[in-house]
Amino acid sequence: MKLLNLFGLTAEQISKLNKLGNVQVLDSTDLNSENISDIDVIYGWGKPAMEVLSKSPKLKLVQSNSAGVDYMPLSQLAKKKVTLTNVSGIHAEPISEMVLAYVLSFARGVVTSQAARRDKQWVGDKIRMNNYTLPNRTAVIFGTGHIGKAIAEKLQAFGTKTIGVSRHGKPVDHFDEVVTDTEGTKRAAKADFVINIMPLTSETKHFFNQTFFDQMVNQPVFINVGRGPSVDTQALINALNTSKLAGAGLDVFESEPLEADSPLWGMDNVILTPHISGGFKEYGEESFDILYKNLASLIQTGDAAINKVDLSAGY
Amino acid sequence: MKLLNLFGLTAEQISKLNKLGNVQVLDSTDLNSENISDIDVIYGWGKPAMEVLSKSPKLKLVQSNSAGVDYMPLSQLAKKKVTLTNVSGIHAEPISEMVLAYVLSFARGVVTSQAARRDKQWVGDKIRMNNYTLPNRTAVIFGTGHIGKAIAEKLQAFGTKTIGVSRHGKPVDHFDEVVTDTEGTKRAAKADFVINIMPLTSETKHFFNQTFFDQMVNQPVFINVGRGPSVDTQALINALNTSKLAGAGLDVFESEPLEADSPLWGMDNVILTPHISGGFKEYGEESFDILYKNLASLIQTGDAAINKVDLSAGY
Incomplete structure (x- = not known):
């Protein structure tokens, strides 16, 4: 299983993900014309995400690192049957x-x-x-x-x-x-x-x-x-x-x-204030906890466990 | 009984005090060489207060409109056996x-x-x-x-x-x-x-x-x-x-x-912030409530009811 990391993961977090099974973590710089069609999961959002969405038939889950997901192509995700989960709760x-x-x-x-x-x-x-x-x-x-x-x-x-x-x-x-x-x-x-x-x-x-x-x-x-x-x-x-x-x-x-x-x-x-109200020192850890739960669930049951976004409602 | 008002009383508050018995409210502009020696109570503190303290043998109570009373002549009040009450609690x-x-x-x-x-x-x-x-x-x-x-x-x-x-x-x-x-x-x-x-x-x-x-x-x-x-x-x-x-x-x-x-x-x-933390719109009302209780008690029992300051401790 290949996870494209667009938010930020510590070495410790990556090793924890690896232990979930055959999870391979790629950064955007690791992407090439071959592995881009092999991505199963995106963590975060950003430049290469749209390309992955169009090129990887395997994409099953996008775990955003935000609560609001209005900046995402919700109808395209729905069309491609990609599950979107957010980090609602930690804010x-x-x-x-x-x-x-x-x-x-x-x-x-x-x-x-x-x-x-x-x-x-x-x-x-x-x-x-x-x-x-x-x-x-x-x-x-x-x-x-x-x-x-x-x-x-x-x-x-x-x-x-x-x-x-x-x-x-x-x-x-x-x-x-x-x-x-x-x-x-x-x-x-x-x-x-x-x-x-x-x-x-x-x-x-x-x-x-x-x-x-x-x-x-x-x-x-x-x-x-x-x-x-x-x-x-x-x-x-x-x-x-x-x-x-x-x-x-x-x-x-x-x-x-x-x-x-x-x-x-x-x-x-x-x-x-410059869009800081949801931020805090331990944000990366709490966001990771949600990714971890959803990835473990995806591997075991084929579906995410928590924080699924209703793609037609938009939240 | 004569009360020297050095803080601020509304017409309604003065009429409420009048009803307590023979209470006469004087402002600092009402003071003259005769009535100054007749003051029983001071509400608040300020310029004429020291003169009243030295000239009125009848002074029994000073009701401050603050919680801290470090700006007051505590040892002189003690010497003259004047009771000092503050508005501790409303802040x-x-x-x-x-x-x-x-x-x-x-x-x-x-x-x-x-x-x-x-x-x-x-x-x-x-x-x-x-x-x-x-x-x-x-x-x-x-x-x-x-x-x-x-x-x-x-x-x-x-x-x-x-x-x-x-x-x-x-x-x-x-x-x-x-x-x-x-x-x-x-x-x-x-x-x-x-x-x-x-x-x-x-x-x-x-x-x-x-x-x-x-x-x-x-x-x-x-x-x-x-x-x-x-x-x-x-x-x-x-x-x-x-x-x-x-x-x-x-x-x-x-x-x-x-x-x-x-x-x-x-x-x-x-x-x-410019020494504003204790202030709020209803301050005058809450401060008055304490004055009223203490004045009523002074008239009935000869002593203040609440918020007495320990003049040697300073609070």
Whole structure:
């Protein structure tokens, strides 16, 4: 069995895979016109992956190293009957912590302090009385999967009311309520925090647009740790400039890297991080654990064990 | 009974006090050479307070509007048998939230992202793999009172190990362990976060000095939400410049406002807020609730009910 490694494996991890049976690990530099048609599994994604997809009739499994898979040729994978698995689950802790970093930085005046700091302004009196605490605030979280649930759990620990928005509207742990899309926007309008962690699909593209932001009445803080294209960037900038939103914590953007001329770089009511919310030191190890489980299962049963993506739904 | 209001009372609050009995509220502008010797209670502290202390033989109670009372003439209050009460307790939620804002901003790379943002650098790959999450990290918290406990409770909710440092070393809720000063420094040396919330006394002045920082081996993030003079500022700056510390979250400073020429303003591994961590919108209401309880008790029993300061200990 040949595995094309496009993400990163340590020597120790490769030796662990070898022990699973006849597993041979190739890097992209090892690929040639002969072995490319022999690849069974791809770990990660990147340049040679499309070529392998078209040239290897043996390809059975793509194990992505991300949770979102919107950047992959899902219909082609479906057509070729390739199983796609993701690493959904390992991002719950790091991303939910990032959301709390944003939420607390806005609530406690760290954001306004940092803006004043540039000019060495000591503006404690002004900031102090505008600060607030989290008990009895309301957060509306679009997306109630692993990560949404982890965000809700942490916010609940601070005494914040959590409203989830999903397609099904069914109860989910750690949400005080779960509602569907239309009702979700109404709730967001009156919330203190509006948080996006939905996958990117044709339905969620530009979900957060001018029409959405125009309905906000309580000047919420908007947080995007889902996918950039779920937001119409110009509409977001307008909403920030017209005080429809109090601020934004943004980890993902419609185009990445963020363009040098984007006004977002310079906006004082925005926390901007370069698509890092899911990352952490032990990411490679936790991602490998999922690859290992799925490869072992593939060898034994002919199918992956966990984290299979529904190729028509896109997540 | 005459109350000198040096903090701030709304009309509604004054009318509530009036109803307690024969309570008359004076502002500093109402003071004159006659009524100054008639003041029974001071709410808050400020310019005319010292004069009232020396001129009013009737002064029985000073209700401060802060938790720390190191700026007050404690021995003079003791000599004149004036009871001092503080508003200890109401800062636990806002300050513990601020500590989590600092902790998460360092752990999740918000601090490094904001530094890179100035130059519009999109450095996700570099930042992502240096980030970490809070489970199994260790925080050493100097001070195990109301606020220290609230900090520990929140960190525990994130899976962080909490070690408290106090004079008594006895177990306290939400701390995995409580140790005394000397052992505390040893634990701090190996911790991820070192947090100060001790009151300022002769024992805690410059507690965090060059000798302390030189012992740090795990490059912790240092957080000060206690009192500025507990830290030797030059030693802190040295520790930040020589990587003895990974960074610092500072809300209080040896001299406030922070001097314009302080290197701290420009240091990228420092979050700097202008003494705001205890503030929040409802502060005036919660502070008033304590004044009200103590004034009602003073009228009925001749003594304050809650939050009495031990004038010899200083807190």
